[in-house]
Amino acid sequence: MTTSRQDVSLGMPQLPATPYPAEVRARLDADAKEVLARYPGSRSALLPLLHLVQSEEGYVSRTGMAFCAETLDLTTAEVTAVATFYSMYRRRPSGDYQVGVCTNTLCAVMGGDAIFDTLKEHLGVGNNETTEDGKVTLEHIECNAACDFAPVVMVNWEFFDNQTPQSATQLVDDLIAGRTVEPTRGAPICSYKETARILAGFPDERPGAVEATGGAGPASLVGLKLAKGEALPQARVVSPRDGQPKSAQPHDPSPSEHLSSHDAPQQTSASDPEHPAGPAAEEGE
Numbered sequence: 032m033t034t035s036r037q038d039v040s041l042g043m044p045q046l047p048a049t050p051y052p053a054e055v056r057a058r059l060d061a062d063a064k065e066v067l068a069r070y071p072g073s074r075s076a077l078l079p080l081l082h083l084v085q086s087e088e089g090y091v092s093r094t095g096m097a098f099c100a101e102t103l104d105l106t107t108a109e110v111t112a113v114a115t116f117y118s119m120y121r122r123r124p125s126g127d128y129q130v131g132v133c134t135n136t137l138c139a140v141m142g143g144d145a146i147f148d149t150l151k152e153h154l155g156v157g158n159n160e161t162t163e164d165g166k167v168t169l170e171h172i173e174c175n176a177a178c179d180f181a182p183v184v185m186v187n188w189e190f191f192d193n194q195t196p197q198s199a200t201q202l203v204d205d206l207i208a209g210r211t212v213e214p215t216r217g218a219p220i221c222s223y224k225e226t227a228r229i230l231a232g233f234p235d236e237r238p239g240a241v242e243a244t245g246g247a248g249p250a251s252l253v254g255l256k257l258a259k260g261e262a263l264p265q266a267r268v269v270s271p272r273d274g275q276p277k278s279a280q281p282h283d284p285s286p287s288e289h290l291s292s293h294d295a296p297q298q299t300s301a302s303d304p305e306h307p308a309g310p311a312a313e314e315g316e
């Protein structure tokens with residue numbers, strides 16, 4: 032099979048991009064000026080500027096990338112290279128709430144895959160798809176370095192620890208119903224656009240945002256306590272979900288039962304061929 036040059040999409044913005052309306056452009060210019068003033072070199076402001084344009088449209092559009100390139104005197108190729116590298120930048124219109132289910136190894140075996148499957152069915156969407164009302168975009172996410180609270184769900188980058196299919200279902204129902212939702216650590220969830228503006232470096236005006244520091248929880252501090260030689264409660268085997276001690280002794284699996292990552296494939300996120308994880312398609316694709 033041959034592939035013509037026109038068939039190949041490298042994620043480059045197809046120019047010319049539609050310009051912002053004058054009022055939007057004036058507002059973004061003023062905000063961008065404020066962002067640029069924080070950096071000794073203008074190109075260092077690219078990451079916050081991408082968040083800024085994302086706060087305008089909910090994703091990094093071709094128009095947004097052209098704005099960043101023009102503002103920072105970069106080529107659109109340079110801007111595109113950055114915007115397509117980081118998963119926090121979305122390349123097409125998405126929901127008010129980005130619900131990410133960690134399906135990396137630890138979260139997956141602790142229930143992440145079950146949570147993802149449950150939400151997929153409950154919401155009627157697949158990976159990187161948005162509900163018809165435009166509220167929720169569901170996605171697989173990679174390890175968020177919160178493995179001690181597995182399985183973890185994130186909404187607009189805020190953590191929800193120790194989730195179950197039931198708690199995650201309640202979470203998305205609350206978001207869709209417009210109820211106030213508080214993460215395990217941090218201030219109440221705001222919309223994706225509002226989150227993007229905060230990430231661009233503008234004040235977080237949510238009630239309690241400054242006080243909600245999100246210190247380390249007990250599970251994160253166990254290793255530190257051990258290193259300090261502090262006594263810990265006697266270790267016991269518990270059910271991961273209900274916390275009740277198990278009556279049976281820990282099971283030592285036989286070699287045939289003990290599948291490692293090098294053995295036969297397990298039921299994980301990779302077994303979702305209809306909606307594979309990976310880079311989202313660009314707007315219009």
Ligand code: FES
Pocket residue numbers: 133134135136137138139173174175176177178181182183
């Ligand atoms: S595997 Fe899910 S947070 Fe690390």
